[in-house]
Amino acid sequence: xxxxVLEPRSRLSLYLDLIRWNRPAGWLLLLWPSLAxxxxxxxxxxxxxxxxxxLLGTILMRSAGCCVNDVADRDFDRHVxxxxxxxxxxxxxxxxxxxxxxxxxxLLAFGLVLTTNPVTVLWSVVALAVTLLYPYAKRFVxxxxxxxxxxxxxxxxxxxxxxxxxxxxxAWWLLAGNLFWVLAYDTEYAMVDRDDDLRIGMxxxxxxxGRFDVAAVMVSYALYLAIWTVAGxxxxxxxxxxxxxxxxxxxxxxHWRLIRERTREGCFQAFRLNHWLGFxxxxxxxxxxxxx
Numbered sequence: 001x002x003x004x005v006l007e008p009r010s011r012l013s014l015y016l017d018l019i020r021w022n023r024p025a026g027w028l029l030l031l032w033p034s035l036a037x038x039x040x041x042x043x044x045x046x047x048x049x050x051x052x053x054x055l056l057g058t059i060l061m062r063s064a065g066c067c068v069n070d071v072a073d074r075d076f077d078r079h080v081x082x083x084x085x086x087x088x089x090x091x092x093x094x095x096x097x098x099x100x101x102x103x104x105x106x107l108l109a110f111g112l113v114l115t116t117n118p119v120t121v122l123w124s125v126v127a128l129a130v131t132l133l134y135p136y137a138k139r140f141v142x143x144x145x146x147x148x149x150x151x152x153x154x155x156x157x158x159x160x161x162x163x164x165x166x167x168x169x170x171a172w173w174l175l176a177g178n179l180f181w182v183l184a185y186d187t188e189y190a191m192v193d194r195d196d197d198l199r200i201g202m203x204x205x206x207x208x209x210g211r212f213d214v215a216a217v218m219v220s221y222a223l224y225l226a227i228w229t230v231a232g233x234x235x236x237x238x239x240x241x242x243x244x245x246x247x248x249x250x251x252x253x254x255h256w257r258l259i260r261e262r263t264r265e266g267c268f269q270a271f272r273l274n275h276w277l278g279f280x281x282x283x284x285x286x287x288x289x290x291x292x
Contacts, residue, residue, distance in 0.1 A: 014087045015101055018070060019063035025275045027062040029185065032278035033178045034058055034155030036285045040170065040235065041163035044289045050162055053112045058155060060109035065131050065151075067102030071095050072135030082193060119161040127154035138203055145186040145205040149179035170231060177227030184220035184252075185274040187213060188259055191267040214259055221252040228281060237288030244284015251277045 020026055034054050038046040070088040078089050087093040106128065113124040130151045137147040153175045160171040183205065190197070190206035191213060197204050209216040225245055232241045251273070258270040 014093050018087045018093060018098060018101060019066050019105070021063075025272055026066070027059045028275035029182075029278060030062055030152050030155060031055065031058045032275065032282040033153065033174070033181075034159055036282045037156040037159035037171065037174055038163065039282075039285050039289055040174065040231070041160040043235075046159075046163055049115070050159075053115060053162070054155065054159065057109045057112045060105045060112070061127075061131065064102040064105035064109065065134075067098045067105070068132060069135045071098050071102075073138075082196075113158075116162045117165050119165050119167075120158055123154070123158045123161050123167070127151070127158065130154060140203070142203055142208045143183075143205045144203060145183050145190065146179065148186055149182035150175075152182045153178040170234075173227055174231055177224045177231070180220040180227070181224035181274075181278070184217045184224065184255075185271050187217050187220070188255070188267050188271040188274075191259065191262060192264050192271070214256065214262070217259060218252070218256055221249075221255070225249055225252070225281075232285065232288060235288075236292060237285065238292055240291050241284045241288030244280050244287065248277050248280040248284070251280065 016022070031054075035051070038050055038054060042050075070086050074086075074089045074095070088095060088098045110124065113121055130147070134144065134147045134151050137144040141147060156175045156178060157167040157171045160167050187205040187209065190204035193202075194204070194206045196202075197207060205216070206213050225248060229242070229245050232245070255270040255273065255277075258266040258273075260266075
């Protein structure tokens with residue numbers, strides 16, 4: 001009897017580990033720009049329905065992405081200390097089981113999208129295609145973080161389409177800015193595993209940038225904040241929005257202090273703190289609309 005009681009718990013634990021449930025920073029990195037885009041698109045509060053759709057959809061799609069990523073990288077991950085014990089890599093979960101979990105999560109997310117409008121449904125298909133492409137881009141693209149940047153930014157055009165049934169130029173500028181943020185924080189992440197990635201032949205921005213990696217990260221932060229600042233200014237969000245941008249810029253400078261020596265610990269800490277930077281920009285957007 002003890003086996004029948006413990007086995008489901010053990011399986012559930014593996015599934016939760018597969019989708020990184022105990023590490024919410026991953027889905028928060030997707031959530032803040034998507035919610036900020038909702039506010040931009042709606043010229044203020046977008047309503048509880050869209051807020052719920054994008055909150056739950058972000059969690060579900062990030063979790064599904066983890067399943068696909070772990071299957072695609074299972075042969076590489078076993079050679080990297082940080083990832084060697086992931087459920088698929090270690091053999092605790094089969095490839096079919098992991099893909100089944102990912103498929104269920106993606107279908108649930110798609111069900112949420114179906115409550116919006118046909119334009120958003122079409123964009124969700126494109127977003128899924130980019131999500132599936134990213135894990136394999138690391139084998140062929142010198143800076144796969146750029147592909148991840150597109151995948152992690154697709155909540156922005158989807159937010160505009162959900163509100164306006166169209167994707168204006170502003171959405172693409174916000175996506176471009178957010179792409180630079182993703183490039184910044186995922187390069188920090190890649191700097192953690194650089195030695196292992198060099199040994200196994202994985203392509204990453206940290207390897208491609210070489211000794212200019214820290215400079216590339218800081219330039220990417222600057223471009224992200226500059227583009228979003230111009231976007232907010234064009235909508236007359238006012239001083240409180242600029243205060244949020246300034247606080248985010250201060251956080252980026254703190255990240256420079258963490259990564260400048262290129263230690264694994266410092267680079268990983270900088271990566272993990274990025275969701276606070278994203279939250280600060282989002283909070284500035286919300287406050288800007290409230291006080292405009």
